[in-house]
Amino acid sequence: DYFVDATSGDDAKDGLSEANAWKTISKVDAASFSAGDTISFNRGDIWRESLTPPSAGSSGSPITFGAYGTGDKPQINGANLVTTWTPEGGIEDFTTFTEVDPGSDIVVTAAKIAATTLTDSQDAHVYDDKGADHFTTGWSHDFEITISGPDFATAGGWAISNVIDDVEFWRANSSQAVFVAFEITATNAVRVYFSSPEDSSEVTFNSIDESTKYFFTVDITTATNVRCRIWSDSDRASLVTTLNVTVTSGRKWRYLFGINSWPISGGQLNIDVENMDIGEETANVWQAALTTDPGSVVVLDGTFGTKETAIANLNTANEWFWAANILYVFSTSDPDTAFTSPGIETPIRGNLIAVASKDFITLLNLDVRVGDIGVNSSGTSTQTIIDNLTIQFTNAGGIQWTSSGISTIQNCTVLRTNKDTTSNGGVNFGGNDDSTVTDTEIAFSGGRGLHYSGSGSSGFVHVTGGSFHDHATGEADGIGVSGGTLDDGGVIIDGCALYTNIGPGQGEGIQMTGATNFIIRNCTIYGNLQGIQLDGPVLGGEISYNIIRDNDLHGMTPALNNTNKLKVYNNTFWSNGGSSGGGHVNFTSAPSFEVEFRNNIFAGPTEPVAAPTLKSTFCQSVRIAQGILETMPAIIIKLIPLPMPYSSICSPSHIKKMVPAVMVMTPIIIASPPMPG
Incomplete structure (x- = not known):
């Protein structure tokens, strides 16, 4: 027997005892096993990897992947944790700004504006028109500035980072209001000007260093005062200086500008403006970078999140939205500290367990979650047993079995797989395999809970016990059989509970298309749109000893x-x-x-x-x-x-x-x- 311990294991050891356990699934995938071997994973541990059995067993001596120890089932998890959350809207996306740059002197990315060749007076700037009277009293805005360049040490000249009015804020129906400017001084330093020319108010700070990032906060503290604080750290805990200017009482602000230029007589400066937060956050909505589309799966501390269609719809716990490589979630506090058990997870791995042309494999007592497919088989994999697995939170299916072999699924729980799509989400058999499903729960999935799609004239599926319920998208069937003409015992559905399967205009407890010698017996079928639907050609069958009740349509x-x-x-x-x-x-x-x-x-x-x-x-x-x-x-x-x-x-x-x-x-x-x- 072999042992794997994600917490205390070591891949350099032999793996033949708990004390000498391996650490990673990649070590298991690279090993070679013999018929009858057992590979056991430590209960309570999580592996953010995928498993591909490397060897086949034999008749009477399967290779078993199971569990040891006490606690929760060992977890094979296809997700990474999403971290580094900021308030939604806190960072302006500069690529949405309007750019005026005839000399191609500005490089704009989502979070950064870089003026790279400012050498003379030119009308080069970016801006965002927020509309008349957009910013009223009480606003506060953050941004970051770094100044460098080959001519930084040249005396004289001006450059301006227009992050505050004629520059960032422009009063509606007025020429200019408050801005921050930078001058190269005679002593080869940079002076900050914080100015409101309309109100003849201006203050300076003379100690900006080259290639040093400074963190600015500009806010309006009273009806007649705008304050600029300069910090040396991103937490804005170490204050460098505070500058204040007087403005006209009752002023309202319209425009947000990013960067502009003034005459520079002494040489070239590079000015970077980054991470501008203008305080337009949606209440309790947070964002984090996520380059992989999560599909329909975001899991928050083990709870399946609710996918929304827009940021504006996020107003309840566990709701989320993804667009343009940003994940948004609703949370009343910072998700980095609000979700720690284990956190916010999104799938990045495909098949969490892939049984590819390997016979006599047993999967036992595992928790498989957050990926594209929980357990997937391709090629010819016969005599596979899937026993007491919990499979949940997948985009493309819980168990997808396209092998032409014999498979057994028993005592499993398959939840929330392929939930927001119309294809088959729970357990899907395709091909001419002989399959049995016993005492298994399949629920809250997209399409059909269990789907057999035969493609020839042989094979059977026998379903005994278990429950198939709460499928609400696509076909929304508890059990569906379609395609091919089955013989060899055909389809037997015995002793199952099939309930509350209702999708948009469809949803059956059992839907049967193209089956021979089928038997539906001893089942309780209730609360669906229809209890049983038989679509032709269905070549004979028996429906007996069932309770069919409280189905909405028929x-x-x-x-x-x-x-x-x-x-x-x-x-x-x-x-x-x-x-x-x-x-x-x-x-x-x-x-x-x-x-x-x-x-x-x-x-x-x-x-x-x-x-x-x-x-x-x-x-x-x-x-x-x-x-x-x-x-x-x-x-x-x-x-x-x-x-x-x-x-x-x-x-x-x-x-x-x-x-x-x-x-x-x-x-x-x-x-x-x-x-x-």
Whole structure:
């Protein structure tokens, strides 16, 4: 056995004991294993890597990737943490400014304006028109300035960094207001001018050093005073000096300028203006650089975030928006300190576990999260067992299985995979594989929870137990089968709970297209748009012993071009279609195939079967209407041979099993009319 410990491990060791555990998954991926080996990951640890099993097992001796120790499942995580958050709007995007630069003397990036060749008087500047009276009282603005250049030591000359009016702020309907200017002095230093020429107010500071970044804060402190503070550090804790100028009372400000030039007689200066924050932050919205589109997945301290479509929509905890390489989140305090368990995560890795043409692999007791696909298989990978995995927060699927092999999924939880897209998000089988899914929960995913897309005439999928619920985008089905013609046992869905699958205009507990020999039995199907939808060609099947209740539109909609008999017996249809005017069983037109209804119970205000003319055998079904148990007349249009006079005794226990809300104290005998001949 091999051991992997993300906290205390060492890849230089042999990995053959807990004391000599390896540290990284990359070490595991590079190793070679023998059939029957077990590779165990320490519980409670997190690996921000992906796993690719490097070797195959054999029949009876799989290679197992599992867990040891105590605590949470070991976590294979495809995300990095997003850090270094600032208030949204705090940093101006200079690339959105208007640039006036006929001599190509200015280089503009998102957070920086660089005047690189200022040698004479020229009209070179950038600006952003914020609109008349945009800045009123109480504003405060930060920016950073660095001055350098080949002629920094040349005496005389002027240069100006126009970060405050004719320069940064320009009073509406006035020529100029307050600005910051820089002069090269006779002693080869730089003097700062903080000036309001309109009000004949000006102060200076004589000690700006070359190639040193200074941090400015300019704010209006009273109706007649504007203050400029110069700091030596980004935290604005070490104050260099404070300058104040007097302005006209009641002044309002319109324009934001970035940089401009004045005559320079002594040579060239380079002036950089960076990280301008003009105090227009959206309340409780923060931003951080993120160059990779997170798709639909941002996780905040283990909680799946809600994706919004604009910054303005961020007003509730865990909401986020991404655009132009910036991630925005709602938070009432700095996310760097508000989210630390483990933080804000976005996916950067694709397949978190990739089983590529490796047979007899077992994945056991792992937590797989935040990536494109949780577990992915390609090529031919047979006899793969996925047992007790938690898979969540992925963009393109929880388990994607395109191999033509046998696979088993059991005791797994697959949540919030592919949530905001229309393709198949939970578990997706493609190809001619033989697959079993047992006691697995698949929920809150995009498209279908479990999807089998057959491409040939062999293979099967058997689903036993488990729950499939709350799919709300795309097809929004709990279980969907489409494509191909399955044989070899076909599709069996047994003992499952399928509920609250409702998308935009669609959403079925079970949706079946192109299946042979299917069986749907012992399931509880409720709260969906439709309980069961059969789209042709569906070549025969059995629907039995199910409780189908409280589905918005219909309990069941059979396909219209089915060529084999559909058997529907011993089911309870309860209160379907009540909110949408549908019914228990819906034929949109006369079916061209034989449907055998037998021993079903219909309860609720809707008609059991809606169809123009039934070409079916509707025999021995019971309806409960307005609290009264009654026998419906048998409809016999297409005769079927019966081995004996057809009758049924519904015992009290039978009624209680099929409809728990109904208590019957005496046996009820239900008999069809005599069969002709």
